[in-house]
Amino acid sequence: MSDTGVMAPIRERLGRRPAQFGGLYAGNARAVIERGFRVIRTQNWGVIATGFFEPVFYLLAMGMGMGALVGAVPGPDGQPISYAMYIAPALLATSAMNGAIYDSVNNVFFKLRYSKLYEGMLQTSLGPLDVALGEIFMALFRGLLYAIGFLAVITAMGLVTSWWALAMIPVALLIALGFASLGMAVTSFMKSFQQLDLVPVVLLPMFLLSATLFPITVYPEPLQWGIMALPLWHGVELMRQLSVGYFDGETLGHVAYFVVMSVIGITAASLRLRQLFLR
Amino acid sequence: MTRQDAVAPVSSGVTFSGLDHVELARRTRRWGWLHYSRYRQAAEKPFFWTAFVTAIGNPVLYLVAMGMGLGSLVQGDVDGVSYLWFVAPGLLVATVVSTGAQFGTWPIFGGFKWMKNYLAAQATPVEPWQMAVGEGLAISVRMFVQAFLFWLIGLAFGAWPGAASLLVVPIAMLASMAMFTPLMAYSATLEEEGLQFNFVQRLIVMPMFLFAGTFFPLASMPAYLQWIGWVSPMWHGTQLARIVSYGMENPPWLTVVHVVFLVGCIVGGLLVAARTFTRRLVR
Amino acid sequence: MSVIEARGLTKKFGDFTAVDAISFEVAPGESFGLLGPNGAGKSTTMRMIGGTSLRTDGTLTVLGLDPETHGPEVRASLGVVPQQDSLDEELRARDNLIVYGRYFGLPMDYLKPKADELLEFAQLTEKANAKVSALSGGMKRRLTIARGLVNEPRILLLDEPTTGLDPQARHILWDRLFRLKEQGVTLVLTTHFMDEAEQLCDRLVVIDHGRIVAEGAPQALIRQYSTREVVEVRFGSARNAEMEGVLREMTDRIEVLPDRILLYDDAGEALLDEINRRGLNPLTSLVRRSSLEDVFLRLTGRSLID
Numbered sequence: 001m002s003d004t005g006v007m008a009p010i011r012e013r014l015g016r017r018p019a020q021f022g023g024l025y026a027g028n029a030r031a032v033i034e035r036g037f038r039v040i041r042t043q044n045w046g047v048i049a050t051g052f053f054e055p056v057f058y059l060l061a062m063g064m065g066m067g068a069l070v071g072a073v074p075g076p077d078g079q080p081i082s083y084a085m086y087i088a089p090a091l092l093a094t095s096a097m098n099g100a101i102y103d104s105v106n107n108v109f110f111k112l113r114y115s116k117l118y119e120g121m122l123q124t125s126l127g128p129l130d131v132a133l134g135e136i137f138m139a140l141f142r143g144l145l146y147a148i149g150f151l152a153v154i155t156a157m158g159l160v161t162s163w164w165a166l167a168m169i170p171v172a173l174l175i176a177l178g179f180a181s182l183g184m185a186v187t188s189f190m191k192s193f194q195q196l197d198l199v200p201v202v203l204l205p206m207f208l209l210s211a212t213l214f215p216i217t218v219y220p221e222p223l224q225w226g227i228m229a230l231p232l233w234h235g236v237e238l239m240r241q242l243s244v245g246y247f248d249g250e251t252l253g254h255v256a257y258f259v260v261m262s263v264i265g266i267t268a269a270s271l272r273l274r275q276l277f278l279r
Numbered sequence: 280m281t282r283q284d285a286v287a288p289v290s291s292g293v294t295f296s297g298l299d300h301v302e303l304a305r306r307t308r309r310w311g312w313l314h315y316s317r318y319r320q321a322a323e324k325p326f327f328w329t330a331f332v333t334a335i336g337n338p339v340l341y342l343v344a345m346g347m348g349l350g351s352l353v354q355g356d357v358d359g360v361s362y363l364w365f366v367a368p369g370l371l372v373a374t375v376v377s378t379g380a381q382f383g384t385w386p387i388f389g390g391f392k393w394m395k396n397y398l399a400a401q402a403t404p405v406e407p408w409q410m411a412v413g414e415g416l417a418i419s420v421r422m423f424v425q426a427f428l429f430w431l432i433g434l435a436f437g438a439w440p441g442a443a444s445l446l447v448v449p450i451a452m453l454a455s456m457a458m459f460t461p462l463m464a465y466s467a468t469l470e471e472e473g474l475q476f477n478f479v480q481r482l483i484v485m486p487m488f489l490f491a492g493t494f495f496p497l498a499s500m501p502a503y504l505q506w507i508g509w510v511s512p513m514w515h516g517t518q519l520a521r522i523v524s525y526g527m528e529n530p531p532w533l534t535v536v537h538v539v540f541l542v543g544c545i546v547g548g549l550l551v552a553a554r555t556f557t558r559r560l561v562r
Numbered sequence: 563m564s565v566i567e568a569r570g571l572t573k574k575f576g577d578f579t580a581v582d583a584i585s586f587e588v589a590p591g592e593s594f595g596l597l598g599p600n601g602a603g604k605s606t607t608m609r610m611i612g613g614t615s616l617r618t619d620g621t622l623t624v625l626g627l628d629p630e631t632h633g634p635e636v637r638a639s640l641g642v643v644p645q646q647d648s649l650d651e652e653l654r655a656r657d658n659l660i661v662y663g664r665y666f667g668l669p670m671d672y673l674k675p676k677a678d679e680l681l682e683f684a685q686l687t688e689k690a691n692a693k694v695s696a697l698s699g700g701m702k703r704r705l706t707i708a709r710g711l712v713n714e715p716r717i718l719l720l721d722e723p724t725t726g727l728d729p730q731a732r733h734i735l736w737d738r739l740f741r742l743k744e745q746g747v748t749l750v751l752t753t754h755f756m757d758e759a760e761q762l763c764d765r766l767v768v769i770d771h772g773r774i775v776a777e778g779a780p781q782a783l784i785r786q787y788s789t790r791e792v793v794e795v796r797f798g799s800a801r802n803a804e805m806e807g808v809l810r811e812m813t814d815r816i817e818v819l820p821d822r823i824l825l826y827d828d829a830g831e832a833l834l835d836e837i838n839r840r841g842l843n844p845l846t847s848l849v850r851r852s853s854l855e856d857v858f859l860r861l862t863g864r865s866l867i868d
Binding site: 044046047050051053054057058060061062064065066068069070071073083194197201204205208209213214218219 | 325326329332333336340341343344345347348349351352353354357362474477478481482485486489490494495499500501504
C-alpha cells in the first residue's frame with residue numbers, strides 16, 4: 001500500500017526514530033508545551049498573579065512584623081544580616097517548591113484521574129515521555145515567572161547584596177525540576193482525593209522546619225540531620241548563599257542533591273507513566 | 280422493539296405502613312436544621328482520620344516551629360510575656376479560623392455543584408435556610424473539638440499560663456464561625472468552577488493569617504497595614520484569646536468591639552446565607 | 563489484504579483473563595463490530611489495537627505494524643473515539659481539534675481549515691468557540707469523533723459510540739458514521755446495543771468472557787441462531803414461572819426472563835393468537851422480529867444489558 005496523504009511525512013519521520021524509543025517517545029513534547037501555553041492564554045491571569053503574592057506576603061509580614069521582634073540573625077558567612085534578608089532567599093526556594101508541586105501533583109492528578117487528558121494525548125502518536133517532558137516544562141515555566149517576579153521584589157527591597165543573586169533564577173528552576181519530576185512520579189501512585197490531602201502534610205512541616213524562618217541549630221542534633229536529609233533545606237541554604245555571594249564546600253553538595261533528585265524523578269516518572277498507559 | 284428490559288429480580292414489594300406525613304412536616308419545619316446538621320456530621324465520617332491527624336499535627340507543628348523555633352530568635356518578652364505565651368493563643372485561633380474558612384468554600388460550592396447534597400435535601404421537607412443553619416451548627420461543633428485538641432496539646436508545651444485559657448476554645452469557635460458563615464453565603468452564589476476560591480485563599484485568608492497579629496502585635500506593623508487586622512475575625516478572636524489566656528491589657532470598650540464584631544459577622548453571615556441558599560435552590 | 567489481523571490475541575490482568583485467544587481480521591473499508599456485554603473484553607481489545615495496552619500473548623498487526631513496538635506509527639493512522647470522552651476541558655471546541663492535531667505533529671496551515679471542516683461535519687460550527695463544558699452529551703460525542711478524524715485516519719476505532727445518548731442524538735451520530743463508511747474509512751466499533759450493531763456493521767464478532775462465540779453478518783447471525791419472529795409476553799411477577807410449562811409445549815424454544823417470557827417462532831402472530839385462544843391472558847404481549855439480542859441470549863443464556 002503506497003503511503004500518501006497528510007500523515008505520510010509524519011509516519012516517515014516516526015519510522016526513522018531510534019528503535020529503543022519504541023512506544024515511549026515520539027519526539028513531539030513540543031505539542032504538549034504548545035497546549036500548555038494555549039491554556040495559559042485563556043486562563044485567568046489573576047490566579048497566576050496571586051501565586052506570586054504568597055511569598056511576597058510572607059516576606060512583608062514576617063520581615064517587617066517579626067523583624068521588629070527578632071533583630072539581626074547570622075548570615076551564611078557568619079556576618080549578621082537583617083531578618084528580612086534572612087528569610088527572603090528561603091521564601092524563593094519555598095515558592096519554587098510550591099509552584100512545582102502544585103503543577104506536578106494537583107494538576108497532574110486531576111488530568112490523570114479525572115479529566116482523562118493524558119489518555120486523550122496517548123491516543124495520538126505521542127508517547128508517555130512526550131507527555132511527561134511537556135508537563136514538567138510547563139511546571140518550570142510557571143516557576144520561572146514567579147522566581148523572576150520575586151527576585152525583582154527582593155532586589156528592590158535591597159535584600160540581596162551580590163550579583164550572584166541572578167543565579168537564583170536558574171537555581172529556582174533546578175529546585176522546581178527536582179520537586180516537579182519527583183512529585184509527578186509520586187502522583188502516578190495516587191488514586192483518590194484523600195491521598196492528595198497528604199501533600200500539605202508533607203510540605204507544611206518541611207516549609208516551617210527547613211531553616212526558612214529560623215536556623216536549624218535551635219534543634220537537637222538528630223533532628224538537624226533529619227532536616228538536612230530533606231530537599232527544601234538544601235534549596236534554602238543554596239539560595240541564601242547566592243543572595244550574599246558566599247560559597248563553601250557545601251554549595252556543590254546542595255546543587256548535586258537536586259541534580260540527583262531530578263534524575264531519579266524523571267526516570268521514575270517516565271517508568272510510571274509507561275506502566276500506567278501501556279498496560 | 281423493547282430494549283431497556285432490565286433483568287433485575289422483582290422484589291416482593293415495599294412496605295407502606297401509613298406514616299403521618301403532616302406530623303413529619305411539622306417536625307421538620309421545627310427541627311430540620313438539626314436534622315441537617317446531623318446528616319452533615321455523618322457525611323464527614325470518611326474524612327475522620329485525615330481531620331484527626333491534621334487537628335493533632337497542626338498544633339504540634341506550629342507550636343514547635345513558631346512557639347519554640349522562631350521564639351528562640353525573639354529577643355526579650357513580647358507584650359510582657361514569653362513569645363510562646365504570646366503566640367499560642369494566636370496560633371490556636373488562626374489555625375481554627377483557617378479551617379473554618381476552608382469549610383466555607385469548596386465543600387459548600389461542591390455541595391451545590393458536584394455532590395448535589397443540597398438538591399438531595401431539598402427533595403425532603405427540609406428548607407434551604409435550615410440547611411444553612413445546619414451547616415453552621417455542624418461546623419461549629421467540629422471547630423470546637425479542633426480548638427480543644429489544640430488547647431490540650433498546648434498544655435504539654437506549657438503554652439497556657441492559667442485555667443482561664445480554656446476559654447480560648449469557645450472564642451476560637453466563635454471566630455471561625457465569623458469567618459465561615461459569610462464565606463458560606465458567598466460560596467452558595469457561585470456557579471462556575473470556583474476559581475474565586477484561589478483569591479479567597481490567597482488574598483483574604485492568607486494575608487489575615489500573616490498580617491492580623493498572630494505572630495506579632497499588630498502595632499509593630501506600619502499603620503497603613505493595620506486595617507487588615509481590624510477587618511479580620513482572626514485578629515478580633517486572637518485579641519480575646521490573649522485577654523483570657525495571659526491577661527493581655529485591653530480597654531473594656533475594645534473588648535466589647537471584638538465580641539460585637541464576631542457575633543455581627545456570624546448573625547449577618549447566617550442571614551445572608553439563608554437568602555443565598557434559598558435563591559440557589561428555589562427558582 | 564486486511565488492515566487489522568489478530569491471531570490468538572490474549573490479555574491477562576493478573577489471574578483475570580480479559581481477552582482469551584481471539585482471532586479476527588478486518589478488511590479495508592469494512593465496518594467491523596465487536597459485540598458483547600460490559601466487561602466482555604471489547605475495550606481492552608480496542609486498546610491493544612491502538613498500542614496503549616500490551617498483549618499477554620498472540621500476534622497483532624495493524625496496517626502491517628506491531629502496535630506494541632510501533633505505537634506512535636500505528637496511532638498516526640488511527641482515529642480513536644474512546645468510551646468516555648477525553649476532550650480537553652481547558653480548551654474551546656475548535657482548539658480541541660487543533661491541539662489534538664498538533665499531538666500528531668500536523669502543521670498549523672493544514673489544521674486551521676481542517677478544524678473548520680470537521681466542525682461542520684460534526685454540526686458544531688456555531689459552537690466553535692464554546693467551552694467543552696457548555697456542550698451537550700451528543701455534541702461532546704460528535705466533537706470527539708471529529709477529533710478522531712483530524713489525522714485523516716485509515717481506521718476509526720469507536721468504543722461504545724452512542725452509549726448514554728438520547729435516541730435523537732444517536733441517529734444524528736449514526737448518520738455521520740454512515741457518511742464516513744461511504745468515504746471508505748474502515749470502522750471498528752464496539753457496542754452492546756444490538757440495533758447499533760445491526761445498523762452499522764457489515765460483519766461482527768460476538769464476544770463473551772473474552773472469547774469469540776460467533777462471527778458473521780448481522781442478518782446471517784440472526785438467521786443462524788434465532789427464528790424469524792419473537793413473541794414477548796408478560797404475566798406479572800407471580801405468574802411468569804407457572805405459565806412456563808404450558809408455553810413450552812406451544813413452540814420449539816422459549817426463554818424465561820425474570821420479567822417476561824420470550825417465545826421463538828417463525829410465525830409470531832399465529833402463536834400469539836393461539837395463546838389468546840387458550841385464554842392464558844398475558845398482561846402485555848408483543849410480536850417482533852428477531853434481533854442480535856436474541857442471538858446473544860441463545861449463545862450465552864444471558865441478556866446483553868444488565
